[in-house]
Every structure is written in C-alpha cells, then in structure tokens.
Amino acid sequence: MTRFFAKKAIAFIALLLPVLVGLTGTASAHSLKLRGKMETVCELKINDLARGLNLGKGESSVTVGTVNEQCNQFGFVVGISSANRGALVDQRGNRIPYQVQYDGSGLLSLSGEWMWLRFWPSVGDNNKDLQVTVPARPQATAGDYSDTIMITIAAL
Numbered sequence: 001m002t003r004f005f006a007k008k009a010i011a012f013i014a015l016l017l018p019v020l021v022g023l024t025g026t027a028s029a030h031s032l033k034l035r036g037k038m039e040t041v042c043e044l045k046i047n048d049l050a051r052g053l054n055l056g057k058g059e060s061s062v063t064v065g066t067v068n069e070q071c072n073q074f075g076f077v078v079g080i081s082s083a084n085r086g087a088l089v090d091q092r093g094n095r096i097p098y099q100v101q102y103d104g105s106g107l108l109s110l111s112g113e114w115m116w117l118r119f120w121p122s123v124g125d126n127n128k129d130l131q132v133t134v135p136a137r138p139q140a141t142a143g144d145y146s147d148t149i150m151i152t153i154a155a156l
Helices: 002-025
Strands: 042-048 059-071 076-082 087-089 095-097 099-102 114-118 127-134 149-155
Touching (some): 059 076
Antiparallel strands (some): 042 059, 059 127, 076 149
C-alpha cells in the first residue's frame, strides 16, 4: 500500500511541478507611497534682560534683550515696532525718544515699523541682540518712563 501512495504522490507532484514553476515566472509587484508633511513653524523666543536705562546720563547701544528667530520656511519676515512710536513715556505723557539696533543694523527710530526679510530657514541657535540708545536728558521730568517693543515673525 505504501508503494501505491508513493506512486500517486509522485504523479501528483509531476502534475503540479509545471504549475509551480510557472508561478515563479509570473511574480507580481506592488508599490506603497509614503507621504509626509512638515507644517510651517515660525516663532520667537525673547530673553528680556530687564535693564533699567539711565535717562539723565543717557545710554549707548545697551543690550536690552536677545531674540531667537526660528522659522523653517524659505522666506520669512521679522518686524519690530513700538507701542509709543519710539519714545519712553511717563504717566503725564512726557516723551524721551530712543533708537534701537537689531541684527547689526544702524540706529533706527521706532516711529514706524521696521522689517527684516529673511530668505533662508532659521533653526537652531539664531540669536539677535536688541540694543537701545537713549540720549542724555538731564532736564527730563522725574518719573518712570516706559515703552513696549513688539517683535513679530511670519512666514511668507
């Protein structure tokens, strides 16, 4: 009986062999696409040094803060403006104008907004100093003077 099954098994394999060989010759391939997206991220990290300014004697190119610009977009803009249009103001409205320097610029008045156009993505350690120059005002009225500098960043 074993010989009978052996003969049947050999006959069965002989019948399947051409089919199995044919299958290996007609292999099928499929592909899978991978996709991903990186969202635009633009942000500022500001280190406010909380420096008080000597308004009577004046100050020249005093670093008042450091700005870290981060934007992963090719093309973005950084803007700087002032709530009091470039002046320190006391409670009575007395004004002492000042100027700023940012990212190696010359002295700039913040009577309007200044913009810096960046063409390359900025990631990692990209710190820019913000410096203030205030002329001496020994005749200024006593009091606390302040202003708020706004710094913005936006992808183009």
